[in-house]
Amino acid sequence: MTYQIVIIGGGAAGFFAAITCAEANPAARVIILEKTPHVLSKVRISGGGRCNVTNACFDPAELVRQYPRGAAALRGPFTRFQPRDTITWFEQRGVKLKTEADGRVFPISNRSETIVNCLIDAAHAAGVQVRSGVHIRSVAKLDRFVIDLKDADALIADRVLLATGSNPHGYEWAAALGHTIEPPVPSLFTFEIDDARLKDLPGISVEKATVKISGTSLAQTGPVLITHWGLSGPAVLKLSAWAARELAGQHYRAEVLINWLPDFKGDQLQQRLMSIKAELARQSIGASSPLHLPSRLWKRLISAVGIDGDQKWTEVSKRALNDLANELSRGSFLMSGKGAFKEEFVTCGGVRLDEVNFKTMESRRCAGLHFAGEILDIDGVTGGFNFQSAWTTGWLAGRAMNNEQ
Numbered sequence: 001m002t003y004q005i006v007i008i009g010g011g012a013a014g015f016f017a018a019i020t021c022a023e024a025n026p027a028a029r030v031i032i033l034e035k036t037p038h039v040l041s042k043v044r045i046s047g048g049g050r051c052n053v054t055n056a057c058f059d060p061a062e063l064v065r066q067y068p069r070g071a072a073a074l075r076g077p078f079t080r081f082q083p084r085d086t087i088t089w090f091e092q093r094g095v096k097l098k099t100e101a102d103g104r105v106f107p108i109s110n111r112s113e114t115i116v117n118c119l120i121d122a123a124h125a126a127g128v129q130v131r132s133g134v135h136i137r138s139v140a141k142l143d144r145f146v147i148d149l150k151d152a153d154a155l156i157a158d159r160v161l162l163a164t165g166s167n168p169h170g171y172e173w174a175a176a177l178g179h180t181i182e183p184p185v186p187s188l189f190t191f192e193i194d195d196a197r198l199k200d201l202p203g204i205s206v207e208k209a210t211v212k213i214s215g216t217s218l219a220q221t222g223p224v225l226i227t228h229w230g231l232s233g234p235a236v237l238k239l240s241a242w243a244a245r246e247l248a249g250q251h252y253r254a255e256v257l258i259n260w261l262p263d264f265k266g267d268q269l270q271q272r273l274m275s276i277k278a279e280l281a282r283q284s285i286g287a288s289s290p291l292h293l294p295s296r297l298w299k300r301l302i303s304a305v306g307i308d309g310d311q312k313w314t315e316v317s318k319r320a321l322n323d324l325a326n327e328l329s330r331g332s333f334l335m336s337g338k339g340a341f342k343e344e345f346v347t348c349g350g351v352r353l354d355e356v357n358f359k360t361m362e363s364r365r366c367a368g369l370h371f372a373g374e375i376l377d378i379d380g381v382t383g384g385f386n387f388q389s390a391w392t393t394g395w396l397a398g399r400a401m402n403n404e405q
């Protein structure tokens with residue numbers, strides 16, 4: 001069977017490319033080949049079942065800063081298809097979206113199924129064929145592309161889009177067709193830390209803390225959440241993305257420094273502790289948390305430097321207060337592994353970006369072969385940015401495969 005366009009991978013990027021292509025040219029023969037019995041399974045489980053479709057970050061220059069890998073390559077593509085276009089795209093197809101306070105965009109239904117159904121309906125309406133449960137043996141380029149299937153005749157195609165996400169076969173085919181694969185490692189994970197200071201405090205969060213990997217300049221500031229196993233929350237997840245390669249190289253063992261009060265600069269924190277000592281002289285130091293940290297965490301941190309919570313502020317030596325300032329601003333914790341962040345995770349690594357033309361998503365190594373989505377060495381921090389790169393690269397590939405740029 002001969003097709004103009006064969007899309008391998010029935011995920012977010014594959015569907016977006018197929019719909020874009022087929023809507024622009026109803027005469028095109030476009031087929032999606034999906035390995036598993038169900039298409040769009042990651043969309044279905046995304047965002048804790050709510051699907052964080054994109055982020056209301058509409059300035060391409062600001063948007064690219066959310067991508068530890070891929071920022072430069074995405075700069076141009078985001079001037080052509082960005083979150084505003086994603087929102088319009090879904091709204092034009094009847095999906096109502098809402099933006100939450102932190103910029104994340106979800107369907108109003110709060111159900112990822114709304115997005116899945118929209119994509120399936122749009123593909124159907126545009127005449128895209130979808131074949132699931134397909135076992136592809138190989139993808140080769142002779143005069144045209146030959147896609148060898150296990151249980152059916154080979155398919156011939158003029159153009160092929162590889163949109164297989166982080167699946168190893170996708171990387172193998174890309175490599176066999178002349179591409180370099182940056183080694184895949186996980187991104188967006190929590191930090192496992194077994195430490196008495198954090199024990200039995202799950203659920204406690206600090207609105208603004210700075211988390212840093214010791215010995216590097218890698219640091220993130222934002223909300224931090226204490227969990228049963230260690231640390232999570234936006235600052236930790238963002239740091240896991242920016243430090244994905246370094247942490248993988250260290251087998252997820254690292255010294256993590258936490259500044260629980262990053263708004264204090266220089267010796268301001270010591271000064272503040274000294275003035276609190278004067279103000280609350282007769283109160284016991286553990287009675288209240290004067291710096292607005294959660295009081296159970298405050299008690300842990302004072303006891304970590306050997307201060308008894310029943311001690312009066314006036315009895316605490318200057319040296320002990322200096323130790324406390326140090327603990328509050330540079331607490332050292334040992335990361336012993338990585339944990340799962342169930343709402344979203346993504347792979348760092350994939351097809352090397354300078355081997356792809358980001359106007360068309362076509363390979364510079366193999367004419368007629370395109371890439372979109374997570375198979376590329378692109379990944380974003382949490383917040384809808386990973387789907388956005390899948391929509392954008394899928395849209396560009398869809399237009400180009402139809403010879404419209």
Ligand SMILES: Cc1cc2nc3c(=O)[nH]c(=O)nc-3n(C[C@H](O)[C@H](O)[C@H](O)COP(=O)(O)OP(=O)(O)OC[C@H]3O[C@@H](n4cnc5c(N)ncnc54)[C@H](O)[C@@H]3O)c2cc1C
Pocket residue numbers: 008009010011012013014033034035036038039040041042043045046047048051052053054134136163164165166167169170342343344345346372373374375383384385386387388390
């Ligand atoms: C639990 C979870 C939650 C997430 N939540 C969010 C979120 O809310 N917001 C966000 O922005 N990002 C989220 N992400 C990340 C996001 O899902 C991915 O970045 C995005 O799905 C990538 O799209 P893709 O089409 O490139 O790859 P995928 O969605 O992985 O799709 C690839 C498709 O190709 C198929 N395939 C693979 N190998 C083959 C093969 N050999 N032959 C045929 N088909 C094949 C796969 O079965 C799959 O259907 C989440 C990820 C996870 C794991």
